[in-house]
Amino acid sequence: MSTSNAAVLMHAPTTREPSGRRRNRKRGSFGGGNPVVYAIALAVVALTLGPVLYGVLGGFRTNAQIAQDPSGLPSPWVLDNYVGVLTGASFWQYALNSTVIAVLTTTITVVFGVMAAYPLARYQFKGRETLFMVFVVGLLFPATVAIVPLFILITQNLQLGNTWMGVALPQAAFALPVTVVILRPFLAAIPKELEEAAQLDGTSRIGFFWRILLPLSGPGMVTVGVLAFVGSWNAYLLPLLLLQSDMKTLPLGVADFSSEHASDTAGVFAFTTLAMIPALVFFLAMQRRIVGGLTGAVKG
Amino acid sequence: MNSPARGGRGRVTSAWRKRLEIVLFVTPALALFALFVVWPIVTAVQLSVYRWKGFGPLVDFVGLRNYVTVLADDVFVDSVVHNLIIVGGSIAIQLPLGLAIALLLNRKMWGQGLLRTIIFVPYVLAEVIAGVVWFQLLQPEYGVIDGLLGSVGLEAPEQGWLGDPDLALWTVLAVLTWKYLGLAVILFLAGLQGVPEELYEAAQLDGASWWQVQRKITVPLLGPTMRTWAFLSMIGSLQLFDMVWILTGGGPANSTTTMATYLINEGTRSQNFGIAGAASVILFVIALIMAVLYQQLILSRDTRSDVVTVKRTKTKKVTR
Numbered sequence: 307m308s309t310s311n312a313a314v315l316m317h318a319p320t321t322r323e324p325s326g327r328r329r330n331r332k333r334g335s336f337g338g339g340n341p342v343v344y345a346i347a348l349a350v351v352a353l354t355l356g357p358v359l360y361g362v363l364g365g366f367r368t369n370a371q372i373a374q375d376p377s378g379l380p381s382p383w384v385l386d387n388y389v390g391v392l393t394g395a396s397f398w399q400y401a402l403n404s405t406v407i408a409v410l411t412t413t414i415t416v417v418f419g420v421m422a423a424y425p426l427a428r429y430q431f432k433g434r435e436t437l438f439m440v441f442v443v444g445l446l447f448p449a450t451v452a453i454v455p456l457f458i459l460i461t462q463n464l465q466l467g468n469t470w471m472g473v474a475l476p477q478a479a480f481a482l483p484v485t486v487v488i489l490r491p492f493l494a495a496i497p498k499e500l501e502e503a504a505q506l507d508g509t510s511r512i513g514f515f516w517r518i519l520l521p522l523s524g525p526g527m528v529t530v531g532v533l534a535f536v537g538s539w540n541a542y543l544l545p546l547l548l549l550q551s552d553m554k555t556l557p558l559g560v561a562d563f564s565s566e567h568a569s570d571t572a573g574v575f576a577f578t579t580l581a582m583i584p585a586l587v588f589f590l591a592m593q594r595r596i597v598g599g600l601t602g603a604v605k606g
Numbered sequence: 607m608n609s610p611a612r613g614g615r616g617r618v619t620s621a622w623r624k625r626l627e628i629v630l631f632v633t634p635a636l637a638l639f640a641l642f643v644v645w646p647i648v649t650a651v652q653l654s655v656y657r658w659k660g661f662g663p664l665v666d667f668v669g670l671r672n673y674v675t676v677l678a679d680d681v682f683v684d685s686v687v688h689n690l691i692i693v694g695g696s697i698a699i700q701l702p703l704g705l706a707i708a709l710l711l712n713r714k715m716w717g718q719g720l721l722r723t724i725i726f727v728p729y730v731l732a733e734v735i736a737g738v739v740w741f742q743l744l745q746p747e748y749g750v751i752d753g754l755l756g757s758v759g760l761e762a763p764e765q766g767w768l769g770d771p772d773l774a775l776w777t778v779l780a781v782l783t784w785k786y787l788g789l790a791v792i793l794f795l796a797g798l799q800g801v802p803e804e805l806y807e808a809a810q811l812d813g814a815s816w817w818q819v820q821r822k823i824t825v826p827l828l829g830p831t832m833r834t835w836a837f838l839s840m841i842g843s844l845q846l847f848d849m850v851w852i853l854t855g856g857g858p859a860n861s862t863t864t865m866a867t868y869l870i871n872e873g874t875r876s877q878n879f880g881i882a883g884a885a886s887v888i889l890f891v892i893a894l895i896m897a898v899l900y901q902q903l904i905l906s907r908d909t910r911s912d913v914v915t916v917k918r919t920k921t922k923k924v925t926r
Contacts, residue, residue, distance in 0.1 A: 343710055347717075350707055351724050354788065358727065360750060361739045376753035414638070422635035425628045437632065444643055446897065448845045450866045451890045452646035454873035454882045455653065458660070459646055479642035482635055511627060540732035542848045543866075547874055557734035561852055564738045571742055582735050589730040593723060597792055 358582070365576035372571050387576035397580060399552055400559035403470065404539060404584075407555060410474035411481065411538040416531045418478065419485030420493075420523070424515055426486065427493035428501070438490070444483035449476070449544060457547045468553050473545055477538050485530040492526035493519060525595075532595045539585055556581045647890075653883030660877045672884035682885060685856075685863040686892070688775055692864070693843040693896075695779045696786070697836050703783075704790030705832070709820055711791070712798045722792065729788040737852030740781045744768055744853075768854050771861035778853055778862055785849070786842075790835055797831030798824065833904050840900065844893045865889040 364372060365387050366380040391397050425431070426438050449456070456476055466472030496519060504514045520527075542557045549558060563577045654673065657666040676682050711721060728736060743751050746766030755762050763770045767777040801824060809819045847866035850856060856863040856871070865885065873882030 343713070343715065346707075346710055347715070347721055351721065353784070354724055354728060357736075357739050357743055357784070358731075360743065364742070373748045376748050376750040377757070418635040418638060421631045425631045429624065429628055431624070431628060440636075440639070444639060446894065447643060447647055447890070448841075448893070450845045450847060450869075451886045451893075452643065452650055454869065454879055454886065455646035455649035456642065457874065458879075459642075459649070475638065476642040479638045482639055482643075486635065511624070536730070540734075542732065542734045542851075543870070547870075557732045560732075560738050561734050564741065564852075571745075571748065574738065574742060578735055578738050582731055585730055585732065585735075586727070589727075590723070593726075597726065597796070 361575045362579045364572055365579045367572050369570060369572050384572075387572045388580065390573065391577045391580055396559060397577065400554055400556045400581075401584065403549070403553055404555040404557075406470050407473050407477075407545075408535050408538040410470060411477040412531050412535045414474060414478035415481045415485050415534040416527050419482055419489055419530060420520070420527060422482070423486050423489035423493050424519065427490045428519075429511075438486075441483045441486040445487065447480075449480045453543060453547065456544070460548060467548055468550055470553070473541075473548050473555075474538070476544060477541060478534070481530075481534045481537060484533065488530050489523070489526050492523050496522050528592075529595050532592050535588070536585070539588070556584075650883045650886050653879050654887050656880050656883075658879045660879055668880065672880045673888070676881060676884045676888060681860050681863060682865070682868050682888075684860060685865050685868045688862060689844055689846065689864050689892075691775060692779060692782065692846055693840050695776075696782060696839050696843050699779075699783050700787050700790045700839065701832065701836065704787055704794055704835075705825070705828075707787075707791050708794035708798060709824065712795060712824075722795065725788045725791050727788065728785045729792075731785075733785065733848035734852055736781070736785050737849050740784075741768070741853055744777065765858075769858055771859045774854055774858060774862045778850060781853065782843075782846075782849060786839070790839075793831055793835050794828060797828045801827045836904075837897070837900055840896060841893065844889070844896070865892075 363380055366383045366385070367378075368384050368386075371378065371380065371384075422441075426434060460472045460476065461467035464472070466475070500518055500522075501514055504518055509517070540557065541555070542561075545555045545558055546561075549555065554562070560578055560581045564574050567573050652664070655667060655669055656664045657668050657672070658664055707725070711718065715721075743749050744767045746752060746762070746764075746769065749766070751767070752762040763773055768774050805823050805827075806819060809823060814822070845866055846864045847870070850862055850864055850867055851870075854862045856867045866889070869882045869885040869889065872878045872885060
């Protein structure tokens with residue numbers, strides 16, 4: 307998700323409204339779709355979904371069917387490929403690893419991120435902007451640049467090679483800048499009056515943080531959390547270097563399966579399809595957050 | 607700035623308490639950041655001036671020789687060129703295409719929400735997963751792409767789309783377009799939501815055609831969104847790794863290497879950590895230069911107008 311990092315960078319110093327508040331005005335002008343528009347839309351949908359659907363359907367065919375007629379439909383429909391993947395141990399192991407690593411990454415990112423963003427947003431102190439700039443500059447460094455020393459650090463110095471934490475910690479570290487940069491304006495936008503009222507009631511700043519700020523900044527935390535989760539779930543390079551055998555994540559598993567069973571096209575399709583289901587379900591559930599987070603970041 | 611002015615309530619000890627709170631809140635994030643971001647980057651720079659094979663102390667200081675080696679290596683120079691082709695190609699293809707689709711979809715029509723969801727699907731899939739599916743589709747003998755081409759009488763390249771050194775990079779670019787076009791469309795559509803309805807109405811009253819409205823109103827107002835998107839696309843293209851690694855592994859005959867695949871090859875496969883360090887510093891410098899140039903030349907006016915917008919909203923808030 308390094309791309310979204312840069313997006314926020316450009317608007318980092320400006321404060322913006324929480325992206326949860328969106329205008330829902332109707333687009334009316336030159337309304338109505340005519341047949342040409344529908345035809346083009348249909349073509350776009352076909353090109354977009356075609357490869358995905360082909361993979362899903364390919365999993366229901368046999369290799370012989372695919373070899374005979376690459377563009378045909380399953381006939382008869384075969385469940386063996388999917389059953390084979392689902393009854394094998396490796397798929398579930400990879401799915402477990404992906405889930406644990408993504409949950410760890412997301413948790414660390416959001417907890418550390420919101421903690422750091424709080425003083426940056428609501429405390430007045432010397433060096434505040436400098437501290438903030440540290441994170442802003444961090445947006446410019448993609449994990450790729452540091453990948454080789456990171457590999458040495460984790461496998462040799464920390465002895466965390468081939469562990470869940472060994473992947474989650476650096477992923478969280480690289481997700482922190484974007485998290486802090488998105489969260490700070492969020493926390494800053496919460497009205498000052500609330501804080502004063504809480505103070506009059508004898509609430510400390512930490513009490514204010516726990517009882518008022520955290521609940522109110524829920525949407526912002528969900529946005530950065532979703533970004534961190536999706537980034538971790540889809541990550542390839544860092545897990546590729548750090549994880550072996552039983553500890554692999556789904557993207558690694560998919561890549562392995564594809565090269566080890568290169569001739570078993572139907573099996574590869576079945577494995578790949580099953581591997582994309584969790585991400586798609588998560589996306590459909592969180593769609594508005596993901597799109598809102600990305601567009602909010604770009605529009606500034 | 608936005609934070610409430612604190613203190614001044616006559617509590618002297620509260621100053622120390624506040625400092626302690628700040629340290630407490632910021633330390634976890636800073637520690638993580640220092641250990642896993644700052645330290646590795648500093649190490650990369652350090653490694654780049656040594657010859658080091660991954661074990662023993664750093665003793666073999668070679669100065670800038672690793673940089674000379676990398677820059678004189680045709681494979682690396684080619685990979686920089688490949689990165690730049692992907693940068694230019696992605697923007698040149700996705701900008702007009704994404705804009706066209708966004709303009710077409712920016713109207714009341716049946717199934718609009720569903721359409722937007724579908725367009726975004728490829729972007730959500732992992733690059734690896736998209737890559738594996740496309741790898742199968744592009745297979746020379748049983749791949750469906752060649753099958754479809756054959757059925758309309760076209761001939762596919764003999765070694766396959768990914769096996770022909772002249773075609774492989776363009777094939778990768780095509781798959782990347784499929785994967786990332788949805789992002790452009792979604793961002794442009796979001797930008798279009800920001801164009802005030804009144805402008806359309808006024809233009810309509812003045813008798814402007816649909817085409818005139820798009821050209822004179824929509825596209826100019828979408829400028830900032832397009833420029834920001836192009837920046838994102840550029841940074842992403844410079845770091846390209848996953849898709850290439852899955853589709854071609856950098857081959858055939860190094861025709862699709864990128865800077866990232868180069869440094870992974872040198873670092874983890876050949877254990878040339880010094881060379882990899884130099885390559886990653888060069889990658890960073892190239893990315894930085896392009897980012898700064900882009901910011902200075904193209905984005906600067908947006909930032910300036912942004913400041914104005916923010917000021918305006920702030921004033922509004924105060925008056926409210």
